Amino acid sequence: MDKNMKAVYKKRIEKTIKNLKRRNINGYYVHDLEQLKEQMDDLIVDKSSVAVGGSMTLFETGIIDYLRSRDLEFHDRYEEGLDPAQMKALHRSVFSSDVFISGTNAITEDGEIYNVDGSGNRVAPMIYGPDKVVVIVGANKIVKNLEEARNRNKYIAAPANVQRLQMKTPCLETGACTECLSPQRICNIYTVIDRQFDPNRLHVIFLNNSYGY
């Protein structure tokens, strides 16, 4: 991203952080991946139990490797060789972990956190369970409003995930949503986090670059 685009996105991030605060959600601006790790060090104490949601952003930012290297009880959904029963047990254990870390599909400038999920194992612990939730967001995920968030899913996030997973849905061929009801449809659960009761629970870290879908 060139410096002029970064300047524009910086203003959008700052506006979003201000509006998250109104909703009892904490926002942080970090300049680079090194500062992201420092922010994570501040938010997650050693020995915590930590789980993650499925996210390309967490891979692209190096957060999965960072978590593996720390002194944590890491419930690693990406560990090789997990069978379906172990994965199911891991997804259920996430609710009692100290910290849940995730990406997001979109976040509005007004501070609403928007997601679309296949089975709900990523969005459910964002909503309830872990005492602390950390969401890592590239500037490319900031949208004007919920309508733009929905369109972002239909024309970018979901078709890209379908390509990654090679699901047999119409958008695999068209590259855009056809509002399918295919057996392999990945867009099943739609959530908007509007506000938190606990002002210490939800933390959103913004990177001024493009990450994930």
Ligand code: SF4
């Ligand atoms: S609803 Fe179906 S066609 Fe639309 S993005 Fe989701 S999987 Fe693709």
